[in-house]
Amino acid sequence: xxxxxxxxxxxxxxxxxxxxxxxxxxxxxxxxxxxxxxxxxxxxxxxxxxxxxxxxxxxxxxxxxxxxxxxxxxxxxxxxxxxxxxxxxxxxxxxxxxxxxxxxxxx
Numbered sequence: 246x247x248x249x250x251x252x253x254x255x256x257x258x259x260x261x262x263x264x265x266x267x268x269x270x271x272x273x274x275x276x277x278x279x280x281x282x283x284x285x286x287x288x289x290x291x292x293x294x295x296x297x298x299x300x301x302x303x304x305x306x307x308x309x310x311x312x313x314x315x316x317x318x319x320x321x322x323x324x325x326x327x328x329x330x331x332x333x334x335x336x337x338x339x340x341x342x343x344x345x346x347x348x349x350x351x352x
Contacts, residue, residue, distance in 0.1 A: 259298055261316065271301035279303040283340040286311035292337070308345060313337045 259268070267280040280302050284292030292315035296304045314336040321329045 259295065260318065264295070267302050268299050271299055271303075275301065277301065277303040279306045281306035281341075281345065283308040283310055283313070283337040283345075284315040285309070285313045285337055289313070289315050291315040291317055306345075308340055310337055310340050313340060 259265075261282075263282060264280060267278050271278040278301070284295060284307055286309055287293065288311075292309065295315060296307060314334055316333070316335045316337050318331055318333045320331040323329055
């Protein structure tokens with residue numbers, strides 16, 4: 246980790262505990278499950294992709310925040326798959342509040 250580029254493999258996956266639970270429930274129940282969270286605005290490619298990843302998941306509870314960055318986490322693994330370190334950017338999470346959850350309750 247001396248600041249130089251090292252050969253490796255990069256993989257992107259969907260995650261986040263709340264997103265994973267909503268995704269699984271939507272697939273298992275074959276019904277709309279409302280996901281409540283916050284992502285970056287329309288210029289944020291991670292948020293845009295996340296909102297369209299599972300059409301069964303109701304993203305109506307997701308707040309789009311212009312200028313914010315959708316939460317991402319990057320992990321560096323060793324050749325055995327063990328975590329060496331991770332970097333998390335949770336900027337959009339500061340826009341999530343209990344009030345947001347109350348008003349996004351599905352009826």
